[in-house]
Amino acid sequence: MLQVRNLLVFFENALAINDVSLEVSQGELVAVLGSNSAGKTTLMNTVSGLLLDIQKKEQRRGGERITIMGRVEYEGREIIQQKPSLRVKQGIVLCQERHPVFRDSDVLENLRIAGYLYTRREVKEGIEKVFAIFPVLRRLRKRRAGLLSGGEQQMLAAGIALMARPRLLLMDEPLLGLSPLLQAELAASIKEICRQGITTLVTEQFARPIMPIIDRGYVMENGRLVFSGNREELMDNPEVKSAYLGV
Ligand SMILES: Nc1ncnc2c1ncn2[C@@H]1O[C@H](COP(=O)(O)OP(=O)(O)O)[C@@H](O)[C@H]1O
Numbered sequence: 001m002l003q004v005r006n007l008l009v010f011f012e013n014a015l016a017i018n019d020v021s022l023e024v025s026q027g028e029l030v031a032v033l034g035s036n037s038a039g040k041t042t043l044m045n046t047v048s049g050l051l052l053d054i055q056k057k058e059q060r061r062g063g064e065r066i067t068i069m070g071r072v073e074y075e076g077r078e079i080i081q082q083k084p085s086l087r088v089k090q091g092i093v094l095c096q097e098r099h100p101v102f103r104d105s106d107v108l109e110n111l112r113i114a115g116y117l118y119t120r121r122e123v124k125e126g127i128e129k130v131f132a133i134f135p136v137l138r139r140l141r142k143r144r145a146g147l148l149s150g151g152e153q154q155m156l157a158a159g160i161a162l163m164a165r166p167r168l169l170l171m172d173e174p175l176l177g178l179s180p181l182l183q184a185e186l187a188a189s190i191k192e193i194c195r196q197g198i199t200t201l202v203t204e205q206f207a208r209p210i211m212p213i214i215d216r217g218y219v220m221e222n223g224r225l226v227f228s229g230n231r232e233e234l235m236d237n238p239e240v241k242s243a244y245l246g247v
């Protein structure tokens, strides 16, 4: 479904993504594990197209030069120059890190805004689906997003992404900053999302909470992929163990 080939991303002269090739097949739940500043967000922004917007903004204000090279194929078509809005329409939806939500709007409004591309009936159905995966949000539907806990905001951010009807869902560090209990709960919800047919690529800094739900994973260090394998291979790898599982 997604094929990234020899991707390079430079910020001015710093190499953030260094010759990365990876793929995600239909129906898979794949993780990219990497410590802080490994390049996870840059990778997600490149696949979603957000990096093109960032690149344009930088050009306009005469800021740093961002260079993107390589191939990003979605369902066999090259999309590396496609606008993010077009990618969303084709089903590539990014749930950004640190759960950005409209803080002054309530939960329902946040979900409705996210469904703006769809008819009222589709939005209603979408909201029901989100509530089925995240029952907490139904209870909090009239609460202002800014008043939600970190975990609740993260669930809302995932709900917002689901409202855009993803076929390929990109989740950038969804478990960041949550308690172990909430991490386990959210991980189970992500598994459920994938089980419902949404192919998912997720990044994490710590492997432990995400390991139980993934099919495969890649390990990223300083912009490079240094290891890839299925869950068992990741668990058995001594470096993965020491760096990401803390054993
Ligand atoms: N807008 C930017 N300008 C310059 N350097 C950046 C920018 N965004 C990210 N970087 C650099 O690219 C590298 C990868 O960052 P990032 O993709 O955010 O990593 P991660 O999400 O894994 O923490 C880091 O060295 C970071 O400092």
Ligand SMILES: [Mg+2]
Pocket: 040, 041, 042, 097, 172, 173
């Ligand atoms: Mg990041």
